[in-house]
Amino acid sequence: MAHEKVDAVVVGSGASGSVFAAVLAKAGKKVVVLDNGPGWRRTDLISSDIWGRRLKPAGGPIVLGGKHPFAYANQAAYAVGGAALHYFAQFPRYLPTDFKMKSEHNRGRDWPISYEDVAPFYDKVADDIGVSGDAKAEEKWRPPGKPYPMPPMKIFPAGQVWLKGAEANGIKLVPMANGMNSVPYKDRVACIYDGWCHVGCPIGALANPIVTYLGEAYKAHAQVRSLCNVTRVLTNPEGTRAIGVEYYGPGKEREVQEASVVVLAAWSAQNPRILLNSATDKHPKGLANKNDLVGKFMMTHHIAGTWAIFDKDITPHMGTVGAQFMSYDRYAKTSYPNAFGSSFIAVGTSHKTNDYAQSRGDLFGPELAAYMKRAARGLTHLTIFGEDLPNAENRVELISDKDEYGLPMARLIHSFDDDAVALWNANFEQGLKIAKATDAKESWPGKGPVIPTAHLHGGAIMGKDSSDSVTNSYGQTHEIPNLWMAGPCIFPTEGASNPTYTIFAVALRGAEHLAEHWGSVAG
Amino acid sequence: MTGMERRAFMQGAGLGALAFMVNGAEIMLTPRQAQAQAVPLRTLTAGQAATLDAVGETLVPGAKEAGITNFVDQQISVPPEEALLQARILNVRPPFANFYRAALGAIDGASTKTKGHKFAELSPAEQHDFINLMRQNKIEGWQGPPEPFVYTVLRGDAVDVVYATVEGYDMLGIPYMPHVPPIKKW
Numbered sequence: 001m002a003h004e005k006v007d008a009v010v011v012g013s014g015a016s017g018s019v020f021a022a023v024l025a026k027a028g029k030k031v032v033v034l035d036n037g038p039g040w041r042r043t044d045l046i047s048s049d050i051w052g053r054r055l056k057p058a059g060g061p062i063v064l065g066g067k068h069p070f071a072y073a074n075q076a077a078y079a080v081g082g083a084a085l086h087y088f089a090q091f092p093r094y095l096p097t098d099f100k101m102k103s104e105h106n107r108g109r110d111w112p113i114s115y116e117d118v119a120p121f122y123d124k125v126a127d128d129i130g131v132s133g134d135a136k137a138e139e140k141w142r143p144p145g146k147p148y149p150m151p152p153m154k155i156f157p158a159g160q161v162w163l164k165g166a167e168a169n170g171i172k173l174v175p176m177a178n179g180m181n182s183v184p185y186k187d188r189v190a191c192i193y194d195g196w197c198h199v200g201c202p203i204g205a206l207a208n209p210i211v212t213y214l215g216e217a218y219k220a221h222a223q224v225r226s227l228c229n230v231t232r233v234l235t236n237p238e239g240t241r242a243i244g245v246e247y248y249g250p251g252k253e254r255e256v257q258e259a260s261v262v263v264l265a266a267w268s269a270q271n272p273r274i275l276l277n278s279a280t281d282k283h284p285k286g287l288a289n290k291n292d293l294v295g296k297f298m299m300t301h302h303i304a305g306t307w308a309i310f311d312k313d314i315t316p317h318m319g320t321v322g323a324q325f326m327s328y329d330r331y332a333k334t335s336y337p338n339a340f341g342s343s344f345i346a347v348g349t350s351h352k353t354n355d356y357a358q359s360r361g362d363l364f365g366p367e368l369a370a371y372m373k374r375a376a377r378g379l380t381h382l383t384i385f386g387e388d389l390p391n392a393e394n395r396v397e398l399i400s401d402k403d404e405y406g407l408p409m410a411r412l413i414h415s416f417d418d419d420a421v422a423l424w425n426a427n428f429e430q431g432l433k434i435a436k437a438t439d440a441k442e443s444w445p446g447k448g449p450v451i452p453t454a455h456l457h458g459g460a461i462m463g464k465d466s467s468d469s470v471t472n473s474y475g476q477t478h479e480i481p482n483l484w485m486a487g488p489c490i491f492p493t494e495g496a497s498n499p500t501y502t503i504f505a506v507a508l509r510g511a512e513h514l515a516e517h518w519g520s521v522a523g
Numbered sequence: 524m525t526g527m528e529r530r531a532f533m534q535g536a537g538l539g540a541l542a543f544m545v546n547g548a549e550i551m552l553t554p555r556q557a558q559a560q561a562v563p564l565r566t567l568t569a570g571q572a573a574t575l576d577a578v579g580e581t582l583v584p585g586a587k588e589a590g591i592t593n594f595v596d597q598q599i600s601v602p603p604e605e606a607l608l609q610a611r612i613l614n615v616r617p618p619f620a621n622f623y624r625a626a627l628g629a630i631d632g633a634s635t636k637t638k639g640h641k642f643a644e645l646s647p648a649e650q651h652d653f654i655n656l657m658r659q660n661k662i663e664g665w666q667g668p669p670e671p672f673v674y675t676v677l678r679g680d681a682v683d684v685v686y687a688t689v690e691g692y693d694m695l696g697i698p699y700m701p702h703v704p705p706i707k708k709w
Contacts, residue, residue: 047701049687050607058603059617073612078604194700202702317697353686353695357678362658364582364678365651372686376695449671 001255006030007522009245009259011230011274014082015500016486016507017265018209018217023511025220027518032223032257033214034247036266037079039226042210045085045200049354052199055079055086061403062269066394067415070300071453076267080226081209083267084500086198089179089206090322090346091131092497093122095331096143098342101389101493105333107340108389109297109492112464113473119145121505129207129504130185133177140172141328150182154193157314158380159324159348165438166327166347169430173325176346179207179501180322195350197321213504225249231407232278233262233483239282241523242483248405260522261514263475264460265486265507268298272396272459272489273410288460288470288477288485295396297458298414299494301385302424305446306431307359308438310378316351317376323383324348330384330430331496339422341387342496343430351379359446378441382434384427385454387496388420396459416451424451455499457488474510482521486510541597554590554597554684562593565600566620570641571627572596575677577643578630581650582674583681591684599623609679613672622668626677629667630657636664 007029010017017033025031040055056073064072077083096115101108123146125131133148152175166173180197181190191205204211218224227250234244234256244258264271272295276286286294323346330336330343351359356375363371388394394415398408416424428445435443446452463469466478471490477483486507488499495502514521540551543562552562564572572592579586598606603617615622630653634642638649645653656662657670667673685691692699 043703046703047699050683053607053609053611054605056612058606058611059615063616064614069614071614073614192702194702196700196702317700353691354679354682356695357682357686361675361678364654364658364674366584368582369584372695376697 003257005258006032008261009257010263012265013080015084015503018213019507020263020511021217021222022213023515025217025222027515034225034228034230035080036229039080042202045202047196061409063411065411065413068451070414085200085208088322090498091177091179091501094495094502098495111492115143118505121508125504129212130181132182134175137174153178153182156319158316162347165434168437169434171327171329173327176323176326178322181205193319195317231405242480261482263484268456268459268489269396269412276398277407288479293470295459296392297390297461298394299388299457300453301455303452304384304424304427306382306435308380308435308440308443311441313377316379319350321349336426339426340419341423343427344385344496347382382431385496386423386427457491457494460485460489461492462490474513554594557593558590564596567596573643574627574631579681581654582678583685585685586681589684591681594684609676625667626673633662633665
């Protein structure tokens with residue numbers, strides 16, 4: 001089945017896809033968005049750790065490999081709105097150093113752009129969708145940028161109890177920047193701090209795509225089709241232009257959506273899979289893959305978590321899943337003598353009963369029952385995200401297993417190098433030192449045999465030309481000018497802070513550039 | 524409507540229920556109600572159910588009465604994209620029933636081999652010791668998915684039915700505070 005040709009087809013409706021859809025639709029382009037997940041309504045976002053799993057993949061086309069596999073299902077989505085429908089909405093910025101790792105340290109890679117190129121788009125995103133925070137308090141680290149449009153979120157005891165320990169360790173905690181409403185913003189209500197953000201915010205206080213850019217796209221007449229699995233990008237016989245995408249909709253029938261421009265914003269592992277599965281005689285190794293760079297340089301943050309339990313009621317269940325406080329005081333890439341990479345500290349997230357149980361995974365039986373009662377009053381957590389350097393061995397590659405449409409599935413292979421493991425260990429030591437300097441009754445590292453991971457980047461990285469990258473800084477592929485990539489797949493390094501604010505900002509920069517240069521791109 | 528008003532509005536709303544098949548008809552019950560009414564199982568065998576009841580109860584006291592077996596059985600009997608099991612977010616490859624069959628089989632196999640009886644027939648002290656060894660990957664002759672992973676998944680299921688419900692929050696003395704309460708078909 002073939003659909004009427006449109007100006008742009010956007011594959012994926014998460015943070016980056018929603019931005020492209022909104023910008024292009026508001027520029028008067030006819031836009032179709034395809035997403036493999038259902039179109040949940042806000043009233044479907046049930047407050048339950050069990051029900052919240054509906055928003056995540058069940059199996060799916062990615063299998064995991066490597067020494068340190070990526071935490072796939074928890075980080076991806078089965079939903080219109082993408083993973084940003086269940087994200088924590090912590091909105092720290094990347095710092096200027098994140099764009100210049102190679103220049104400053106002769107490690108990793110440089111971005112082809114600097115912080116100054118992205119900064120105006122951080123400000124635009126904040127104005128568009130609302131960010132709460134305290135820019136003044138961040139002055140010690142904060143690069144140039146406008147103050148946040150809303151004051152910081154409310155503070156609860158589970159966050160406050162960390163202040164003493166952080167100060168004793170020379171670490172300044174400031175209110176977290178959150179993509180949540182501390183006060184009513186535009187037409188959206190303020191947060192009520194019930195701590196269910198991670199299963200989808202049904203009141204619209206959290207800036208997920210369905211209440212922000214995707215909503216704007218709808219208003220500008222973009223069409224969003226749910227339960228549509230895109231399998232390939234189609235190209236002209238010469239292999240010089242993308243002409244649309246092939247997909248399978250709810251009826252499991254093959255459909256084709258022709259378009260003047262194709263934007264792949266599916267997910268960092270799925271985008272390369274689609275490119276590789278789109279091979280033709282003109283592109284035998286897959287689209288935009290002349291130099292074998294598609295699917296390479298996958299990066300993820302490692303997590304060093306420290307638990308602490310207090311002998312008083314600190315209402316762990318209250319607040320937001322986005323942390324209350326943050327610090328960049330260990331963000332310098334040489335913060336620790338025997339490790340390399342940035343670290344970002346976040347403390348004071350709300351926790352629900354499943355979290356209490358997970359915080360002591362070794363306990364079961366009556367000991368677990370007794371512990372649950374203590375945790376419900378006094379448990380809190382400090383998270384330190386650590387940076388993973390780009391490494392071509394960390395990759396997405398096709399495998400012989402096929403999905404239900406007969407297309408090869410992909411394996412996401414990931415291992416941390418020695419520097420990353422050293423940084424992970426150093427962050428545990430740091431976290432425990434902070435915890436020991438609080439009034440906590442007990443504290444312990446959340447450390448097991450598996451290195452926990454969060455956030456996925458790379459796979460179609462940006463750079464100067466096709467010799468070292470897949471796209472330019474706007475997401476336009478070097479090899480096919482009307483095929484664009486969006487999302488963290490184009491990030492050449494990952495920093496250490498939560499990436500979604502940067503995903504929104506980089507996507508907005510790319511989408512506005514595309515709209516401004518439409519004629520030369522779309523042909 | 525203020526936050527407090529919204530919370531008050533939600534109080535008294537129903538608890539989540541699953542769609543169970545009883546005499547060919549679909550009825551909405553919580554796993555606890557399904558267990559109490561001895562709703563027939565759709566996928567697990569009686570032997571697997573006995574093992575899961577016993578393992579669940581050893582992992583989290585109260586899991587058997589909270590309906591862990593009916594919960595898991597119902598969840599592995601629906602399409603994977605509808606399933607809400609911990610297995611889903613722990614990257615178990617569907618169909619999830621395969622994992623549970625393998626896990627429960629491994630437990631009974633190892634129990635029979637080392638203790639001479641299936642897990643459900645062991646004394647509570649023996650069951651506790653067995654789970655403790657399984658948690659640490661120390662059971663001799665284990666044949667199945669990795670022991671600590673089986674421990675993590677089944678413990679997670681038991682935590683779900685005992686603590687991730689409104690009753691579970693009540694038991695811990697903390698308010699559930701839903702925006703949208705779990706009243707729909709699971």
